[in-house]
Amino acid sequence: MKKPLSTSQxxxxxxxxxxxxxxxxxxxxxxDGPVIVTLIMSALFVFLPVYKSLRKKK
Numbered sequence: 001m002k003k004p005l006s007t008s009q010x011x012x013x014x015x016x017x018x019x020x021x022x023x024x025x026x027x028x029x030x031x032d033g034p035v036i037v038t039l040i041m042s043a044l045f046v047f048l049p050v051y052k053s054l055r056k057k058k
Contacts, residue, residue: 005053017046 005013021039028035 004056005050010050010053013046013050017042 020042024035024039025031
């Protein structure tokens, strides 16, 4: 069984995801459907493990 993520790991993952979103949104010519779907999918890949880890800590 995997250990839950530490608080510093959760903060680091969240900040890295925010940096990724900033880079994507600044570099894209226009914000359309594929860009929004990509950001939502990346959020799911980042925050589902974070959510599961927080539930394990309780």
